[in-house]
Amino acid sequence: MLQQLIQQVYEANMALPAHGLVTYTWGNVSGIDRQQGLVVIKPSGVPYQQMQASDMVVLDLMGNVLQGRFRPSSDTATHLELYRRYPQLGGIVHTHSTHATAWAQAGRAIPALGTTHADYFAADIPCTRGLTAAEVAGEYERETGRVIIETLAAEDPLHTPGIVVYQHGPFSWGRSPDEAVHNAVVLEEVAKMAWISCSINPALRQIDAHLLEKHFSRKHGPNAYYGQKDTAS
Amino acid sequence: MLQQLIQQVYEANMALPAHGLVTYTWGNVSGIDRQQGLVVIKPSGVPYQQMQASDMVVLDLMGNVLQGRFRPSSDTATHLELYRRYPQLGGIVHTHSTHATAWAQAGRAIPALGTTHADYFAADIPCTRGLTAAEVAGEYERETGRVIIETLAAEDPLHTPGIVVYQHGPFSWGRSPDEAVHNAVVLEEVAKMAWISCSINPALRQIDAHLLEKHFSRKHGPNAYYGQKDTAS
Amino acid sequence: MLQQLIQQVYEANMALPAHGLVTYTWGNVSGIDRQQGLVVIKPSGVPYQQMQASDMVVLDLMGNVLQGRFRPSSDTATHLELYRRYPQLGGIVHTHSTHATAWAQAGRAIPALGTTHADYFAADIPCTRGLTAAEVAGEYERETGRVIIETLAAEDPLHTPGIVVYQHGPFSWGRSPDEAVHNAVVLEEVAKMAWISCSINPALRQIDAHLLEKHFSRKHGPNAYYGQKDTAS
Amino acid sequence: MLQQLIQQVYEANMALPAHGLVTYTWGNVSGIDRQQGLVVIKPSGVPYQQMQASDMVVLDLMGNVLQGRFRPSSDTATHLELYRRYPQLGGIVHTHSTHATAWAQAGRAIPALGTTHADYFAADIPCTRGLTAAEVAGEYERETGRVIIETLAAEDPLHTPGIVVYQHGPFSWGRSPDEAVHNAVVLEEVAKMAWISCSINPALRQIDAHLLEKHFSRKHGPNAYYGQKDTAS
Numbered sequence: 001m002l003q004q005l006i007q008q009v010y011e012a013n014m015a016l017p018a019h020g021l022v023t024y025t026w027g028n029v030s031g032i033d034r035q036q037g038l039v040v041i042k043p044s045g046v047p048y049q050q051m052q053a054s055d056m057v058v059l060d061l062m063g064n065v066l067q068g069r070f071r072p073s074s075d076t077a078t079h080l081e082l083y084r085r086y087p088q089l090g091g092i093v094h095t096h097s098t099h100a101t102a103w104a105q106a107g108r109a110i111p112a113l114g115t116t117h118a119d120y121f122a123a124d125i126p127c128t129r130g131l132t133a134a135e136v137a138g139e140y141e142r143e144t145g146r147v148i149i150e151t152l153a154a155e156d157p158l159h160t161p162g163i164v165v166y167q168h169g170p171f172s173w174g175r176s177p178d179e180a181v182h183n184a185v186v187l188e189e190v191a192k193m194a195w196i197s198c199s200i201n202p203a204l205r206q207i208d209a210h211l212l213e214k215h216f217s218r219k220h221g222p223n224a225y226y227g228q229k230d231t232a233s
Numbered sequence: 234m235l236q237q238l239i240q241q242v243y244e245a246n247m248a249l250p251a252h253g254l255v256t257y258t259w260g261n262v263s264g265i266d267r268q269q270g271l272v273v274i275k276p277s278g279v280p281y282q283q284m285q286a287s288d289m290v291v292l293d294l295m296g297n298v299l300q301g302r303f304r305p306s307s308d309t310a311t312h313l314e315l316y317r318r319y320p321q322l323g324g325i326v327h328t329h330s331t332h333a334t335a336w337a338q339a340g341r342a343i344p345a346l347g348t349t350h351a352d353y354f355a356a357d358i359p360c361t362r363g364l365t366a367a368e369v370a371g372e373y374e375r376e377t378g379r380v381i382i383e384t385l386a387a388e389d390p391l392h393t394p395g396i397v398v399y400q401h402g403p404f405s406w407g408r409s410p411d412e413a414v415h416n417a418v419v420l421e422e423v424a425k426m427a428w429i430s431c432s433i434n435p436a437l438r439q440i441d442a443h444l445l446e447k448h449f450s451r452k453h454g455p456n457a458y459y460g461q462k463d464t465a466s
Numbered sequence: 467m468l469q470q471l472i473q474q475v476y477e478a479n480m481a482l483p484a485h486g487l488v489t490y491t492w493g494n495v496s497g498i499d500r501q502q503g504l505v506v507i508k509p510s511g512v513p514y515q516q517m518q519a520s521d522m523v524v525l526d527l528m529g530n531v532l533q534g535r536f537r538p539s540s541d542t543a544t545h546l547e548l549y550r551r552y553p554q555l556g557g558i559v560h561t562h563s564t565h566a567t568a569w570a571q572a573g574r575a576i577p578a579l580g581t582t583h584a585d586y587f588a589a590d591i592p593c594t595r596g597l598t599a600a601e602v603a604g605e606y607e608r609e610t611g612r613v614i615i616e617t618l619a620a621e622d623p624l625h626t627p628g629i630v631v632y633q634h635g636p637f638s639w640g641r642s643p644d645e646a647v648h649n650a651v652v653l654e655e656v657a658k659m660a661w662i663s664c665s666i667n668p669a670l671r672q673i674d675a676h677l678l679e680k681h682f683s684r685k686h687g688p689n690a691y692y693g694q695k696d697t698a699s
Numbered sequence: 700m701l702q703q704l705i706q707q708v709y710e711a712n713m714a715l716p717a718h719g720l721v722t723y724t725w726g727n728v729s730g731i732d733r734q735q736g737l738v739v740i741k742p743s744g745v746p747y748q749q750m751q752a753s754d755m756v757v758l759d760l761m762g763n764v765l766q767g768r769f770r771p772s773s774d775t776a777t778h779l780e781l782y783r784r785y786p787q788l789g790g791i792v793h794t795h796s797t798h799a800t801a802w803a804q805a806g807r808a809i810p811a812l813g814t815t816h817a818d819y820f821a822a823d824i825p826c827t828r829g830l831t832a833a834e835v836a837g838e839y840e841r842e843t844g845r846v847i848i849e850t851l852a853a854e855d856p857l858h859t860p861g862i863v864v865y866q867h868g869p870f871s872w873g874r875s876p877d878e879a880v881h882n883a884v885v886l887e888e889v890a891k892m893a894w895i896s897c898s899i900n901p902a903l904r905q906i907d908a909h910l911l912e913k914h915f916s917r918k919h920g921p922n923a924y925y926g927q928k929d930t931a932s
Contacts, residue, residue, distance in 0.1 A: 023888050024881070025926075026815070045926025071927055074917070096815045098888070102895035105812040106903060114338040115401045116259070116329045133909040140913060167906045168814045182257070189256050189331070195899055196335035200428055204339055207400045210366040214373060218307070227258075227278025228303055346571040348634045349492070349562045415490070422489050422564070429568035433661055437572055440633045443599040447606060451540070460491075460511025461536055579804040581867045582725070582795045648723070655722050655797070662801035666894055670805060673866045676832040680839060684773070693724075693744025694770055 002040075002058065005033050009040040009091075010053035012177035016095060017048050019185050027095035028073040031177035032083050034090070037061050041079060043070030074141065081145025082173065086157050091177030093184040099191035100170035103127065107166055110187075110194050112207050117190045118215035120183060122159040124206070125190070126151050130166045144168070159220070162187040235273075235291065238266050242273040242324075243286035245410035249328060250281050252418050260328040261306040264410035265316050267323075270294050274312060276303030307374065314378025315406065319390050324410030326417040332424035333403035336360065340399055343420075343427050345440050350423045351448035353416060355392040357439070358423070359384050363399045377401070392453070395420040468506075468524065471499050475506040475557075476519035478643035482561060483514045485651050493561040494539040497643035498549050500556075503527050507545060509536030540607065547611025548639065552623050557643030559650040562635045565657035569593065570630035576653075576660050578673050583656045584681035586649060588625040590672070591656070592617050596632045610634070625686070628653040701739075701757065704732050708739040708790075709752035711876035715794060716747050718884050726794035727772040730876035731782050733789075736760050740778060742769030773840065780844025781872065785856050790876030792883040795868045798890035802826065803863035809886075809893050811906050816889045817914035819882060821858040823905070824889070825850050829865045843867070858919070861886040 012029040016022045025048070030041035039059045046055055057068035063080055065072065073079075079092045095101075103110050103125075110125040112118060117125075128151045135143040148163055148171060161183040162172035170191075172183040198204055206212075218225060245262040249255045258281070263274035272292045279288055290301035296313055298305065306312075312325045328334075336343050336358075343358040345351060350358075361384045368376040381396055381404060394416040395405035403424075405416040431437055439445075451458060478495040482488045491514070496507035505525045512521055523534035529546055531538065539545075545558045561567075569576050569591075576591040578584060583591075594617045601609040614629055614637060627649040628638035636657075638649040664670055672678075684690060711728040715721045724747070729740035738758045745754055756767035762779055764771065772778075778791045794800075802809050802824075809824040811817060816824075827846045834842040847862055847870060860882040861871035869890075871882040897903055905911075917924060 023884060043927070074924060074926075098892055099895060101813060101815060102892050102899060105892060105896035105906075106900035108900055113400065114334060116334060130907055131910065133907075136907075136909045136913045167812065167910055185256060193331055193335050193338060195895055196332060196428055197338035199432060199898060200335060201339035201341055207338075208363055208366075208369075210369045211364065211400055214369045225307060227307075228276070346633065347567060349567060418489060426564055426568050426571060429565060429661055430571040432665060433569060434572035434574055440571075441596055441599075441602075443602045444597065444633055447602045458540060460540075461509070579866065580800060582800060651722060659797055659801050659804060662798060662894055663804035665898060666801060667805035667807055673804075674829055674832075674835075676835045677830065677866055680835045691773060693773075694742070 002033060002036065002038060005031050005038070005040050006056045006058070007053050008177050009042070009056055010051070012091065012093075012181045013042045013051065014048065015181045016093070016184070019181070021095045021097040021184060021188060022048070023096070027093070027097075028075055029091065029093045029177050029181060030073075030076075030079045031091045032089070034087070038066070039080065039083060041072050041076055043068065044073050046070060075144075077139065077141035078145040078148070078171070081142050082148065082157075082171075085145075085149050086173075088156075088158055088175065089173045090175045091180035092171065092173045093177075093180040094169070094171050095184055095188075096169045097184065097188040097191075099195055100164055100188050101168075102195065103191050104164035104169050105167055110164065110191050111198075111204075112212055113194050113197050113204065114207055115211065115215045116186075116193060118207060118212040119219050120161065120186045120216075121190070122212070122216045122220075123155075125162055125164060125187060126160065127164045128166045159216075235266060235269065235271060238264050238271070238273050239289045239291070240286050241410050242275070242289055243284070245324065245326070245414045246275045246284065247281065248414045249326070249417070252414070254328045254330040254417060254421060255281070256329070260326070260330075261308055262324065262326045262410050262414060263306075263309075263312045264324045265322070267320070271299070272313065272316060274305050274309055276301065277306050279303060308377075310372065310374035311378040311381070311404070314375050315381065315390075315404075318378075318382050319406075321389075321391055321408065322406045323408045324413035325404065325406045326410075326413040327402070327404050328417055328421075329402045330417065330421040330424075332428055333397055333421050334401075335428065336424050337397035337402050338400055343397065343424050344431075344437075345445055346427050346430050346437065347440055348444065348448045349419075349426060351440060351445040352452050353394065353419045353449075354423070355445070355449045355453075356388075358395055358397060358420060359393065360397045361399045392449075468499060468502065468504060471497050471504070471506050472522045472524070473519050474643050475508070475522055476517070478557065478559070478647045479508045479517065480514065481647045482559070482650070485647070487561045487563040487650055487654060488514070489562070493559070493563075494541055495557065495559045495643050495647060496539075496542075496545045497557045498555070500553070504532070505546065505549060507538050507542055509534065510539050512536060541610075543605065543607035544611040544614075544637070547608050548614065548623075548637075551611075551615050552639075554622075554624055554641065555639045556641045557646035558637065558639045559643075559646040560635070560637050561650055561654075563650065563654040563657075565661055566630055566636035566654050567634075568661065569657050570635050571633055573632055576630065576657050577664075577670075578678055579660050579663050579670065580673055581677065581681045582652075582659060584673060584678040585685050586627065586652045586682075587656070588678070588682045588686075589621075591628055591630060591653060592626065593630045594632045625682075701732060701735065701737060704730050704737070704739050705755045705757070706752050707876050708741070708755055709750070711790065711792075711880045712741045712750065713747065714880045715792070715883070718880070720794045720796040720883060720887060721747070722795070726792070726796075727774055728790065728792045728876050728880060729772075729775075729778045730790045731788070733786070737765070738779065738782060740771050740775055742767065743772050745769060774843075776838065776840035777844040777847070777870070780841050781847065781856075781870075784844075784848050785872075787855075787857055787874065788872045789874045790879035791870065791872045792876075792879040793868070793870050794883055794887075796883065796887040796890075798894055799863055799869035799887050800867075801894065802890050803868050804866055806865055809863065809890050810897075810903075811911055812893050812896050812903065813906055814910065814914040815885075815892060817906060817911040818918050819860065819885045819915075820889070821911070821915045821919075822854075824861055824863060824886060825859065826863045827865045858915075
């Protein structure tokens with residue numbers, strides 16, 4: 001069971017360069033076994049080309065390393081904060097993918113402009129506030145998790161399965177490591193489309209509310225009819 | 234004959250990721266056998282890497298599934314609406330290709346700015362109006378087909394072999410599934426060029442009418458002289 | 467000798483998709499044997515994946531087809547006009563490469579903004595005027611050649627080895643088919659860079675004259691010192 | 700030892716096209732053996748596809764060629780000027796990578812906008828002043844090195860491991876040829892992100908100072924905790 005999760009997390013990490021989401025080691029995926037309370041995450045700074053499944057690090061939800069010869073990703077405390085807060089999450093991804101990061105640097109939420117966005121996100125993809133000097137000086141990575149939670153507020157994270165952290169970059173999540181990667185790919189693509197749309201038409205407003213609602217519920221609501229009956233998306 | 238169409242539709246679907254037009258499963262191609270009144274279309278939500286020719290779904294023009302173990306594409310009703318209205322169509326493509334979708338999201342027709350555009354499209358590539366809340370709440374995918382038809386109005390769809398649906402994305406078509414894919418590739422490329430041209434020169438107007446007419450008729454008119462005598466384009 | 471030129475022109479044509487300069491069949495390369503007065507050019511509308519060296523078409527400078535089972539490129543008359551006017555040309559390329567075409571559609575010369583440009587072009591890359599309705603209705607492809615010549619005026623075409631034709635796209639040339647392709651690649655890359663530079667700084671003016679002159683002469687002047695002694699560039 | 704440096708410099712040069720940083724021969728990497736005072740650099744104008752480790756040129760710090768059958772890179776004098784001034788440098792890279800060059804052409808420093816930038820650069824990536832006509836007419840390549848040094852002023856070059864030379868393009872460096880290439884890749888990526896961020900939000904200011912400082916010191920300060928204990932980055 002743990003071995004299977006390790007393999008899933010490893011493969012999900014390897015999917016990041018395959019999808020063009022990472023330069024060098026700028027990204028990480030984790031997954032969680034809720035029954036055992038075990039989190040599996042990429043080691044810090046290990047090149048993707050050399051990475052093995054056996055390099056993954058296993059921790060408990062308090063961040064104690066239980067298995068693995070490497071340090072865990074430097075963003076581990078952010079992942080753990082989110083897992084502790086949201087029991088519905090099974091996987092989390094962080095990247096510095098080009099267009100999503102550009103929105104984070106611009107300090108702007110990625111506006112919902114079309115059905116591509118609405119097929120996955122029930123609203124704009126929010127941008128967090130900036131962390132204060134005190135938050136950055138303190139438990140920085142944990143505060144990054146906290147500001148994500150503060151920004152999501154009462155939102156269901158599976159309805160807003162990604163966010164951009166101010167002046168930093170995107171985080172995304174899902175019910176599994178795979179789904180979290182899927183949402184990272186979508187986030188990057190809608191970030192690119194939104195940039196181009198706003199460049200074509202700077203006066204652009206958001207997608208019509210009824211169209212947003214239709215597409216999100218077509219894939220995610222109780223009456224979803226996209227895909228085959230036995231698949232999640 | 235049906236087997237041949239199934240193979241063509243399968244190959245045309247596989248051409249979408251090969252041309253960089255789709256992320257995950259965001260695209261579909263269909264083809265029609267006019268004599269038998271049979272439409273072949275991609276199944277919904279099946280990954281391209283796993284898709285086989287035998288996964289294609291066969292329907293009649295009313296949408297009754299005649300063959301196939303999967304649900305047809307969730308956009309099937311749009312395809313059928315167009316096939317019923319335009320007897321000259323042999324293939325239809327829908328994608329969320331990046332630049333064409335950006336124009337759809339911007340709510341703007343893609344202006345005819347050069348001969349690349351004019352070699353395939355006799356005018357601007359129109360953007361439909363938005364669907365009303367009632368249309369979205371009703372037979373949404375069929376209404377998408379209807380608004381395309383409403384936008385084309387008296388146009389010959391083979392002279393305007395593609396469109397962008399407001400806040401959604403591009404549809405294209407042709408006399409065969411292959412030609413529909415070809416036009417999807419062109420639509421994406423002219424969408425990218427038009428964005429860059431407008432960024433360089435925001436005051437840009439359309440291509441000179443005599444140049445537009447010359448290029449379109451050079452390839453499509455009765456006196457076409459591009460290509461070899463026995464090829465369509 | 468002719469066989470060697472045919473092979474060179476074939477390989478130069480195959481280099482266009484390898485460099486990402488063409489979509490489908492939107493490009494062509496020709497070469498000339500000045501001693502025999504023979505021009506070799508790509509056939510019209512033949513897909514690159516199927517093209518063989520034996521598909522190339524051989525013509526004289528008046529456009530009479532001497533060898534080959536296919537029609538020559540529909541742009542042949544443009545190539546011939548340039549070969550007749552400029553004895554120093556050994557190869558010509560036409561593409562619809564994305565960024566160079568975007569400048570053509572924008573109706574703007576590509577400004578010399580940096581040393582990348584200056585290493586190959588002694589000045590801005592000009593944009594021709596638009597052709598008149600009469601010119602388009604007449605010998606259109608030949609008029610395209612004429613307007614290029616009109617725009618170059620007294621310029622040495624080897625100092626301005628490319629141009630963008632208004633609302634159409636780029637042509638480039640060189641002492642050989644290979645060099646013409648090289649200049650097509652450079653033209654596309656400097657077109658992309660110039661777009662981005664102007665987007666970053668809309669008030670941008672041209673490169674300092676002394677820097678332009680230095681870089682062009684470093685590679686092309688009598689005292690060139692770039693590269694090895696026995697190579698042209 | 701020299702043989703090992705030659706191999707490193709060769710491999711670092713070959714990494715440039717692998718990372719998409721060079722068109723044709725527009726780039727070069729050098730490395731230095733400080734004990735022997737030997738610099739190894741790419742030959743001028745030799746295509747990457749044909750380049751062998753044995754084509755590298757070995758010089759002393761005064762520019763005397765000690766080994767190699769080719770001329771050294773035309774930018775050699777710039778590399779030497781930097782090696783003489785900064786004993787901490789072990790490798791230097793020059794490219795005309797698209798987005799970094801676009802900033803150089805725009806005459807603008809690349810602003811520090813996010814943590815991707817701050818993980819490698821302690822401040823903006825500066826843009827040099829333009830060289831005067833006299834400097835260009837004189838020892839041009841050496842003056843390029845001098846203006847880089849003038850611009851860095853009192854900065855530690857390992858805290859600002861790259862720069863854009865006005866109307867020319869980027870130079871980067873590091874403690875080894877590999878690290879210099881790594882910084883060239885980062886420079887190009889942050890140049891692209893910064894362009895897009897400024898396009899999304901033209902009023903954009905710089906990253907919060909405390910976040911910049913945090914990220915730079917997390918990777919580079921005495922208390923760095925990114926990566927594994929035995930790795931440099």
